[in-house]
Amino acid sequence: MAVTDEAILKIKEMITRGDLGPGDRLPPEKELAERLGLSRSSMREAVKALEVIRVLDVRRGDGTYVTSLEPRLLLEAISFVVDLHDDDSVLELFAVRRILEPEASARAAARATPELIAALTVTIDSVDGTTSVEGLVDHDLDFHRTIADAAGNRYLASLIDSLSSSTVRARIWRGLTQDNAVERTLSEHRGIVAALDRGDVELARALTLVHVSGVETWLREWTEPTAP
Incomplete structure (x- = not known):
């Protein structure tokens, strides 16, 4: 194991043991390096690496602190990697959304409250035939984010938000090229909300799968050559 990796592992163990908390x-x-039996240079490199992935916060002139370790903060590194995707990998991002989002809807259905249904209904009602494509995509992002948050798993919600935000270009493209994109999206969203309102876990899962798969299928037809 590289010395820097060993230093990272030891700091991680201090956090997981509870020696260091948020x-x-x-x-x-100097004190930390001596306590862990490591050189100051390897400790310095470890701190830099852990700062990049938002585990540590280096405050110049003040010291180094453990961050809040909130899921959204820790998953920013994944979001950064996702943002670097090229057009060919967008289909892979949709495939991951197709795995995660139906489960988020199912969990949200099991936990649905009148407040959640009201919030989603307001979101849907804010869109009509005059809404721009960009406005529709903003609505779509907000709709899926609200459901993911309602699932009750912060890591799942953060992953979905990162993946969903990274497919915006494809969704705008669909809105510009596909007929009745607004009506279709709103109809599918209303169906999902109705399933959530009834607490129908399996229906919410199925409707979300169809909804996400629809965009993925459309994109695949546009990007993959048609067989002769």
Whole structure:
């Protein structure tokens, strides 16, 4: 194991053991390096790496602190990687959404409250035939984000938000080229909300699968050559 990797692992163990918690300040570099039996240079590199992935927060002139370790913060590194995708990988992103989002809807259906249904209904009612394609995509992002949050799993919600935000270009493209994109999206959203309102877990899962798969299928038809 590389020395820097060993340093990262030891700091991680301090956090998982509870020696360091969210918001705690790390001991000075020299003291920490001696405690863990590592060189100061390897400790410095480990801290830099953990700062990049938002585990540590280096405050110049103040010290190094453990971040809040909130899921959205820790998953920013994944979001960064996803943002670097090229057009050929968008289909793969949709495939992952197709796996995750139906489960989020199913979980949300089991936990649905009148407040959730009201919030989703307001979101749908804010869109009509005069809404721009960009406005429709904003609505779509908000709709799926609300359901993912309602699923009650912060890591799942963060992953879905990262993936969903990274497919915006494809969804705008669909809205510009496919007839009745607004009406179709709203109809599918209303069906999902109705399933959530009834607490129908399996129906919510199935309707979300069809909804996400519809965009994926459309994109595949546009990007893959037609067989002779």
